[in-house]
Amino acid sequence: MIKIIYLILTILFISFFFEGCSILSEKKSDFLESGESTLFEKGKRDYLSSLNFNLDQTKTNLAINELNQFIKEHPDSSKVKEAYDLIQKLLKKIEQKNYYIANYYFIMHKYKAALIYFQDFINQFPKTSFKEKVLYKICVSQYQISRKEDFFKSYNEYIKNFPNSNNAKKLKILYKKLN
Numbered sequence: 001m002i003k004i005i006y007l008i009l010t011i012l013f014i015s016f017f018f019e020g021c022s023i024l025s026e027k028k029s030d031f032l033e034s035g036e037s038t039l040f041e042k043g044k045r046d047y048l049s050s051l052n053f054n055l056d057q058t059k060t061n062l063a064i065n066e067l068n069q070f071i072k073e074h075p076d077s078s079k080v081k082e083a084y085d086l087i088q089k090l091l092k093k094i095e096q097k098n099y100y101i102a103n104y105y106f107i108m109h110k111y112k113a114a115l116i117y118f119q120d121f122i123n124q125f126p127k128t129s130f131k132e133k134v135l136y137k138i139c140v141s142q143y144q145i146s147r148k149e150d151f152f153k154s155y156n157e158y159i160k161n162f163p164n165s166n167n168a169k170k171l172k173i174l175y176k177k178l179n
Contacts, residue, residue: 040079043067047086050093057097060090099130106137115141136167143174151178 043066050060067083067090074080102117118138121128128134135158142151155175162168 039066039070039073040077040083043070043083044086047090050090057094060093064090095125095128095130098124099128099134102134103137106141109144111141111144115145132162132165132167135161136165136171139171139174143178148178151175 043063046059046063046066050063051057064087067087070077071080071083077083098117098121102114102121105111105114105117115138118134118141122131122134122138135154139151139154139158142154151174155171158171159168
């Protein structure tokens with residue numbers, strides 16, 4: 001009698017187990033068939049695992065690529081706006097990291113390297129919130145490495161954009177020294 005009950009319970013357990021597996025596999029395959037959902041979720045997962053700006057940005061770049069691919073492949077999705085918002089936040093991290101790298105060279109008085117990094121930075125991020133600081137440091141770097149003509153060009157651009165800033169007064173002193 002115990003063997004029969006054990007056999008019946010085993011059969012019920014096995015059938016329930018395999019039935020559960022088929023239910024899970026159906027749900028999983030439905031989810032996997034939705035390329036829109038998986039691509040977005042993958043990009044969002046990498047966004048969430050993206051490290052602070054001062055650390056490795058591999059996940060940040062991966063998330064940007066995945067979210068851009070999602071937008072390209074599913075432009076009518078309801079998740080496109082969220083994907084754009086996530087991309088903007090990720091780009092802000094990269095912008096901040098690039099600024100800090102350039103600024104590191106500036107602080108260390110490596111003006112040639114700082115100049116290269118700041119010029120690349122302003123080309124990559126023309127609407128950056130660091131623009132005033134970057135243009136100022138470009139001018140100072142050019143002054144420090146005696147690039148007189150470049151300094152005058154950069155100075156004029158700086159004064160045109162930020163005529164009333166505190167740094168404008170400092171640059172005017174450098175300008176007078178070169179004239």
